[in-house]
Amino acid sequence: MSTSDRPARRPTAAATGRLPWQLLLPSFLAVALLALPVVGLLVRAPWSTLAQQVRDPEVLQALRLSLLTASTSTVVCLVLGTPLAWLLARSTLPGRRALRTLVTVPLVLPPVVGGVALLTVFGRTGIVGGWVYEASGYRLPFTTAGVVVAQTFVAMPFLVLAVEGALRSADPRFDDVAATFGASRWQTFSRVTLPLALPGILSGAILAWARALGEFGATITFNGSFPGTTRTMPSAVYNALNTDFDAAILLSLILLVVSVAILALLRERWLIGAVS
Amino acid sequence: MRRAATVVAACALSLVACGDDDGGDTGSGAAGSTLTVFAASSLTDAFGELEQTYEADNPGVDVQFTFDSSSTLAEQVVQGAPVDVLATADENTMQTVVDEGLTAGAPIAFAQNSLILVTPPDDPGGIQDVADLDARDVDFAVCAPDAPCGAATQMLFGIVGVTADPVTEEENVRDVLAKVTQGEVDAGLVYVSDAQAAGDDVVAIEIGQADQALNSDVIAALSEADDPEAARAWVDLITSAEAEQVLTDLGFLRAP
Structure with missing residues (x-):
């Protein structure tokens, strides 16, 4: 992820001896814990029904909805979160530390609590939602837009923190130089700061997208679950669990394969290109 | 509540x-x-x-x-x-x-348990009868068809002829009740016992043919x-x- 032309440091002779078991053993356990559940899905999957399941209109509908909402949430995160990350990293705004704490709250909040919190604000009887509903008859919960809001709520901190980190590690002297050449603050941001932070922004966007794609708790609490409008893949997995464990496994695998494939593709096309 | x-x-x-x-x-x-x-x-x-x-x-x-x-x-x-x-x-x-x-x-x-229609106390959707779910453009919640209350709901809708889509299919009947008591939907189908448990937080509207879709x-x-x-x-x-x-x-x- 380094943007400088300095070559990555090679391990010196002293650091290449035998690997210490104190590090190897925990690492091995960590890999086992992370990888075994995925292996479990692969082993238990009822492969014979896979072809049929992949063509199931309800599955495709849920998959399409998941990809659509997660991508839209990521765009919203980028548009709103990148400027916020800049404020946190580069401005001298008072209360930045409190602001950063506030931004990270959704990270530690159980998503279900996030869903309840969203209801208290944007629900039909919520602080803002109630007023909007009275005035226009529009309600956000139980809509695809509501899904995007719930996903953005949980995904935005990932983007903001990643972009803030990238901005902090990028050399601010480039900005100063741009300013001395007469660039306005906006020009400096859009022409200098942003391109330098691009790898960080992209990895933040990918983190946010992955988090949004897997979002379940806040979405189902805020939006319920209905095929086509609010039943994303995770909700469909939960729904399938009630009746058909095998179908739930297959749905999980489909989500897994599609998301990993997309991430791999993005890595190939964007990240590598952006870094080199 | x-x-x-x-x-x-x-x-x-x-x-x-x-x-x-x-x-x-x-x-x-x-x-x-x-x-x-x-x-x-x-x-x-x-x-x-x-x-x-x-x-x-x-x-x-x-x-x-x-x-x-x-x-x-x-x-x-x-x-x-x-x-x-x-x-x-x-x-x-x-x-x-x-x-x-x-x-x-x-x-x-x-x-045994029978189904009943509940609305928030102020009845924002103006619902008097189960047929209003079709007749009026209201937001209502039901149980997912895989859950027993959802299966009974589907059966009952078939009998009384309701065809409108709910806004959400909840996994269990208490979640349906919660959506109604929170005022997030205009109506929901729950068991009589749930409506009774909710007391003044809901208004219950009986459904004539509910005894034809009982759950044991x-x-x-x-x-x-x-x-x-x-x-x-x-x-x-x-x-x-x-x-x-x-x-x-x-x-x-x-x-x-």
């Missing part, structure tokens, strides 16, 4: 009481043991009330409940959840557990129960005349 809060408070208190008991009183059998009961969410209040009777009769046994959609719970039992007793809101769901050979003895029907609540001790006698005792209590009184007071119908 207030009633539910009372039950929760009572449960919490009885848990504390049990904790205190563990040291001294070792009345009969397994002192300090736990009976794990999985039950349909519609049984939340009834089982909560009967817990006190059970724990008075079986000192040292602490009853731990999990309330959720019957189908969720049945699936968890099939996946090997350590459960002593299962109570589902319909027979089909229980059958999935029977088919796996996980029940000890045949399930017993102990109550069934209970069974499970073969993997840690303490088969304690499990048996809970099943005996729930199928007793005392429980029938509690259940009918809460809006359930007698078992057929």
Whole structure:
């Protein structure tokens, strides 16, 4: 992820001896814990029904909805979160530390609590939602837009923190130089700061997208679950669990394969290109 | 809602009481043991009330409940959840557990439940009758078709001819009730007992043909129960005349 032309440091002779078991053993356990559940899905999957399941209109509908909402949430995160990350990293705004704490709250909040919190604000009887509903008859919960809001709520901190980190590690002297050449603050941001932070922004966007794609708790609490409008893949997995464990496994695998494939593709096309 | 809060408070208190008991009183059998009961969410209040009777009769046994959609719970039992007793809101769901050979003895029907339409107290959708779900453009919630209450809802909609789509299919009936009491939807289909439990937080509208789409609540001790006698005792209590009184007071119908 380094943007400088300095070559990555090679391990010196002293650091290449035998690997210490104190590090190897925990690492091995960590890999086992992370990888075994995925292996479990692969082993238990009822492969014979896979072809049929992949063509199931309800599955495709849920998959399409998941990809659509997660991508839209990521765009919203980028548009709103990148400027916020800049404020946190580069401005001298008072209360930045409190602001950063506030931004990270959704990270530690159980998503279900996030869903309840969203209801208290944007629900039909919520602080803002109630007023909007009275005035226009529009309600956000139980809509695809509501899904995007719930996903953005949980995904935005990932983007903001990643972009803030990238901005902090990028050399601010480039900005100063741009300013001395007469660039306005906006020009400096859009022409200098942003391109330098691009790898960080992209990895933040990918983190946010992955988090949004897997979002379940806040979405189902805020939006319920209905095929086509609010039943994303995770909700469909939960729904399938009630009746058909095998179908739930297959749905999980489909989500897994599609998301990993997309991430791999993005890595190939964007990240590598952006870094080199 | 207030009633539910009372039950929760009572449960919490009885848990504390049990904790205190563990040291001294070792009345009969397994002192300090736990009976794990999985039950349909519609049984939340009834089982909560009967817990006190059970724990008075079986000192040292602490009853731990999990309330959720019957189908969720049945699936968890099939996946090997350590459960002593299962109570589902319909027979089909229980059958999935029977088919796996996980029940000890045949399930017993102990109550029936019928569906009713509920709206928030101020009735924002102006709903007078179940037909208004179709006639007026309202937001309503139902149980997912896989859950017993959802299966009964589908059947009832077929009978009364409602074709409109709900805005959400919730996994269990108490989630439907919550969406109504929160005012997030204009109406929801729940069991009569749920409507009664919600008290003034909802307005209940009876559905004429509801008696044609009844669900039977069934209970069974499970073969993997840690303490088969304690499990048996809970099943005996729930199928007793005392429980029938509690259940009918809460809006359930007698078992057929």
